[in-house]
Amino acid sequence: xxxxxxxxxxxxxxxxxxxxxxxxxxxxxxxxxxxxxxxxxxxxxxxxxxxxxxxxxxxxxxxxxxxxxxxxxxxxxxxxxxxxxxxxxxxxxxxxxxxxxxxxxxxxxxxxxxxxxxxxxxxxxxxxxxxxxxxxxxxxxxxxxxxxxxxxxxxxxxxxxxxxxxxxxxxxxxxxxxxxxxxxxxxxxxxxxxxxxxxxxxxxxxxxxxxxxxxxxxxxxxxxxxxxxxxxxxxxxxxxxxxxxxxxxxxxxxxxxxxxxxxxxxxxxxxxxxxxxxxxxxxxxxxxxxxxxxxxxxxxxxxxxxxxxxxxxxxxxxxxxxxxxxxxxxxxxxxxxxxxxxxxxxxxxxxxxxxxxxxxxxxxxxxxxxxxxxxxxxxxxxxxxxxxxxxxxxxxxxxxxxxxxxxxxxxxxxxxxxxxxxxxxxxxxxxxxxxxxxxxxxxxxxxxxxxxxxxxxxxxxxxxxxxxxxxxxxxxxxxxxxxxxxxxxxxxxxxxxxxxxxxxxxxxxxxxxxxxxxxxxxxxxxxxxxxxxxxxxxxxxxxxxxxxxxxxxxxxxxxxxxxxxxxxxxxxxxxxxxxxxxxxxxxxxxxxxxxxxxxxxxxxxxxxxxxxxxxxxxxxxxxxxxxxxxxxxxxxxxxxxxxxxxxxxxxxxxxxxxxxxxxxxxxxxxxxxxxxxxxxxxxxxxxxxxxxxxxxxxx
Ligand SMILES: Nc1nc2c(ncn2[C@@H]2O[C@H](COP(=O)(O)OP(=O)(O)O)[C@@H](O)[C@H]2O)c(=O)[nH]1
Ligand SMILES: [Mg+2]
Numbered sequence: 001x002x003x004x005x006x007x008x009x010x011x012x013x014x015x016x017x018x019x020x021x022x023x024x025x026x027x028x029x030x031x032x033x034x035x036x037x038x039x040x041x042x043x044x045x046x047x048x049x050x051x052x053x054x055x056x057x058x059x060x061x062x063x064x065x066x067x068x069x070x071x072x073x074x075x076x077x078x079x080x081x082x083x084x085x086x087x088x089x090x091x092x093x094x095x096x097x098x099x100x101x102x103x104x105x106x107x108x109x110x111x112x113x114x115x116x117x118x119x120x121x122x123x124x125x126x127x128x129x130x131x132x133x134x135x136x137x138x139x140x141x142x143x144x145x146x147x148x149x150x151x152x153x154x155x156x157x158x159x160x161x162x163x164x165x166x167x168x169x170x171x172x173x174x175x176x177x178x179x180x181x182x183x184x185x186x187x188x189x190x191x192x193x194x195x196x197x198x199x200x201x202x203x204x205x206x207x208x209x210x211x212x213x214x215x216x217x218x219x220x221x222x223x224x225x226x227x228x229x230x231x232x233x234x235x236x237x238x239x240x241x242x243x244x245x246x247x248x249x250x251x252x253x254x255x256x257x258x259x260x261x262x263x264x265x266x267x268x269x270x271x272x273x274x275x276x277x278x279x280x281x282x283x284x285x286x287x288x289x290x291x292x293x294x295x296x297x298x299x300x301x302x303x304x305x306x307x308x309x310x311x312x313x314x315x316x317x318x319x320x321x322x323x324x325x326x327x328x329x330x331x332x333x334x335x336x337x338x339x340x341x342x343x344x345x346x347x348x349x350x351x352x353x354x355x356x357x358x359x360x361x362x363x364x365x366x367x368x369x370x371x372x373x374x375x376x377x378x379x380x381x382x383x384x385x386x387x388x389x390x391x392x393x394x395x396x397x398x399x400x401x402x403x404x405x406x407x408x409x410x411x412x413x414x415x416x417x418x419x420x421x422x423x424x425x426x427x428x429x430x431x432x433x434x435x436x437x438x439x440x441x442x443x444x445x446x447x448x449x450x451x452x453x454x455x456x457x458x459x460x461x462x463x464x465x466x467x468x469x470x471x472x473x474x475x476x477x478x479x480x481x482x483x484x485x486x487x488x489x490x491x492x493x494x495x496x497x498x499x500x501x502x503x504x505x506x507x508x509x510x511x512x513x514x515x516x517x518x519x520x521x522x523x524x525x526x527x528x529x530x531x532x533x534x535x536x537x538x539x540x541x542x543x544x545x546x547x548x549x550x551x552x553x554x555x556x557x558x559x560x561x562x563x564x565x566x567x568x569x570x571x572x573x574x575x576x577x578x579x580x581x582x583x584x585x586x587x588x589x590x591x592x593x594x595x596x597x598x599x600x601x602x603x604x605x606x607x608x609x610x611x612x613x614x615x616x617x618x619x620x621x622x623x624x625x626x627x628x629x630x631x632x633x634x635x636x637x638x639x640x641x642x643x644x645x646x647x648x649x650x651x652x653x654x655x656x657x658x659x660x661x662x663x664x665x666x667x668x669x670x671x672x673x674x675x676x677x678x679x680x681x682x683x684x685x686x687x688x689x690x691x692x693x694x695x696x697x698x699x
Contacts, residue, residue: 007278008074009372011329013094015122016104017112018083021134023049023061024259025104026080031190032265033076035069035359039187039262048360049080054463062460063434064090064315066327066358066374074273077374084114085667086456089403089436090315091118093385096401097314097329097374100276101129102268103252107141111149113612113639113665119154126286128246130253130271131158137258139168147254153638158254159215160208162267174257174264175201177208178238185262192266215251216241239274246275247285279303279372288331290388290398293344299396301332305370308394309333309341316385316433317376319468325376326383327358328369331398333391335375336368343380344397345387353379385435406438406451407670408655410458411478413448419471423448426469430461437461444481444558454655477652481603482686483675484552484559486596489514494544494588496580506572507580509533509541511588513596516561518674522549527567533581534571540578541566544585553593554600554683555690560675564589600683601675603648606631608641609658611666616640618661626650627679645673 014022027047031039040046045056049065061082069076079098081090095101101122105111122129133146143164150158165182166172173184175197182195197205216238217227223237233241245251253271257264283303288310292299301307315327328335335341337355342348356363356376369375383389388398414420427439427450438451452458458475465471491512498505516523524542533541545564552559566585607628611619613635620630620642628646651670658666678686 007280009278010272010276011077011099011374012102013079013098014102014104015118017115018085020104020106021259022080022104023047026067026078028259028262028265030069033069033071034190051361054460064094065360068357068359071269072273076272084118086454092401092403093314095125096312099279099282101127103129103131104134105146107133107135108138110146111153116153128249128276132268133256134259136164136256137169137171137261156252158252159212161253162255162264164256171258171263175205176267183266187262219245243275247277290396293395293397303332303371305334307332308391309335310390310396312398313383313385313387318429318433325378326380328375328377330369330371330373332371334368334370340392341389342392343383343387344390344395346382348382350380350383352377384432403436405669406453408454409449409451409478410475411447412450412473412475415472422469422471426465426471430464442481445479447478449478480649482557483601484554484557484598485561485601486513486515486593486598488597490592490596492588492592494584496584504575505580506575507584509566509569509584509588511592512565512567513592514563516563518561520561523563525565527565533569537581540581541585544582545589548586548589553590554598555687556694600678602678604645604673604676605648605651605670606673607644607646607668607670609668610639610641611662613640615662622661
């Protein structure tokens with residue numbers, strides 16, 4: 001049994017736009033708490049959190065890391081996910097494992113759209129939040145600017161708990177408003193100096209403290225009375241009031257500092273311990289509800305060791321050598337190493353291997369993990385990211401995390417034949433680790449297509465594919481799965497007659513083609529009367545038509561949405577055969593299509609773009625230029641959401657385009673909507689190009 005008292009446990013996730021300093025802050029917290037002897041840096045590639053080769057050479061996180069440290073007799077599990085823009089799925093999953101959030105904002109970059117979007121998820125989960133204003137060592141850092149942005153973009157008024165001591169590169173430390181002292185630190189040794197507050201800034205501190213007192217007093221009638229009478233709250237009332245305010249999400253404390261200079265870390269650590277909830281605190285407010293996987297009934301668990309075991313897997317790591325590690329948040333009960341569990345998402349029996357506490361790539365074996373803990377579980381066979389694990393007899397399945405859908409696709413080709421098998425094997429493993437990647441072989445175009453959340457996401461996946469599974473690929477924009485259809489009704493005869501030596505081949509059928517509504521595919525009927533074609537040959541006629549539909553007459557794309565009726569024909573008692581009727585039907589079909597006004601269809605996507613209001617004009621203009629039809633525009637606080645129907649062919653490079661149109665502040669999601677006719681001028685060009693390609697391939 002772990003020695004840990006769960007009341008003194010904090011599970012926090014770091015959230016920010018890419019590059020605001022999450023990984024650096026995590027490193028500073030490890031250093032300040034003595035979990036590591038040296039302060040690692042992103043620039044030197046020496047942080048505990050970023051250790052995979054893809055992260056080191058990019059100097060940026062590529063997957064969620066788990067870290068662990070201890071402060072004031074409290075264990076802190078820190079979850080450090082990668083960038084929101086390219087890998088929003090990792091953050092969405094990490095939120096399920098945490099009881100609170102540290103929002104990291106870069107003092108010069110401020111709040112970007114991706115953060116605004118994830119903020120709505122944080123509030124939906126009801127997660128309490130601390131704000132860390134990083135990069136206060138930069139000359140253009142502005143505390144007031146960021147406070148104003150928080151109010152405007154997130155609708156929160158952060159309450160400063162510490163203030164920078166010194167400015168820009170003269171930043172020496174922070175003013176700790178609760179303890180009323182100056183704290184300075186060093187990046188060489190993890191000790192801190194506490195100094196008295198210098199005379200000349202006493203009034204600044206006094207005013208800031210007054211704001212904290214007021215914020216607490218405002219939320220409690222008894223305290224308000226006391227405050228109005230005496231203008232001071234006791235330290236105990238103050239701390240209790242802050243804890244209550246934070247845990248009910250009515251107060252968001254703001255800490256200032258610099259991660260790379262190890263400044264401002266102590267007040268933040270104190271805030272985590274003093275104000276953020278333990279797993280038990282939170283579970284008493286948010287019940288752990290799920291469904292029984294067999295009966296569908298709502299069932300619930302309490303976050304205590306005495307309840308049956310249940311938990312959620314929020315990350316999977318597959319290492320070709322070490323095997324599989326599933327990062328698990330235990331929600332209720334106790335999980336023991338090497339014991340049977342039930343995966344209620346996959347409905348399969350599992351057996352846990354070793355359990356580990358995780359510090360970056362370092363693992364410490366533990367015999368068990370109780371309610372509220374986060375551990376890595378070894379050797380789970382079928383368990384995937386997002387799955388619920390529970391007691392093998394007392395079942396519960398928690399709701400799945402809704403993950404964003406991929407927006408960018410590439411066709412991939414093996415560099416050599418030796419790579420073919422490795423690709424699909426490796427990609428399937430990568431998808432188990434990261435469910436926001438998608439891999440498929442397109443039925444129409446026969447291409448292998450990899451889809452992800454952005455260029456960086458795809459690049460990372462391919463690098464891992466090479467490093468871990470030895471498969472090398474080249475990528476190119478995927479082919480558009482065009483289709484063909486007909487616009488009018490037509491009739492034609494298909495007649496197949498061959499006289500060779502002995503007995504010949506004979507079949508004759510009359511077909512009528514008519515257009516079907518979009519998406520209806522194919523329908524067949526026989527209107528043959530009086531046995532003009534014997535009944536046993538009718539299925540062969542249908543088969544012939546279906547085969548002919550695989551390759552339309554315009555450019556060889558599949559033909560869809562067409563009804564075929566056979567209404568007349570003739571046969572020969574000896575020479576007719578199924579094969580002959582199939583060929584005749586195929587010939588008749590092709591002939592009929594020619595007079596049925598065949599047209600080209602293209603896939604249309606519903607696109608939802610979110611962009612800052614001041615960029616909306618150029619985003620809409622660009623969508624129009626992409627032959628898009630704007631369906632709906634909705635104003636949000638500072639952003640607007642545009643819904644448009646846009647041809648897939650115009651969206652292949654949209655992620656780069658939107659980025660440059662909105663200075664990286666726009667985002668989008670898309671989904672297949674339907675097939676629409678390609679405008680005639682464009683259709684001519686596509687058909688020509690496709691014919692040329694087919695011709696070249698044949699010679
Ligand atoms: N000047 C300055 N740079 C910082 C600070 N914190 C992080 N950085 C730098 O900002 C970049 C991004 O930091 P990182 O921790 O990787 O951010 P993440 O993407 O949020 O994990 C790195 O080059 C860091 O060295 C800071 O407090 N001050
Ligand atoms: Mg990072």
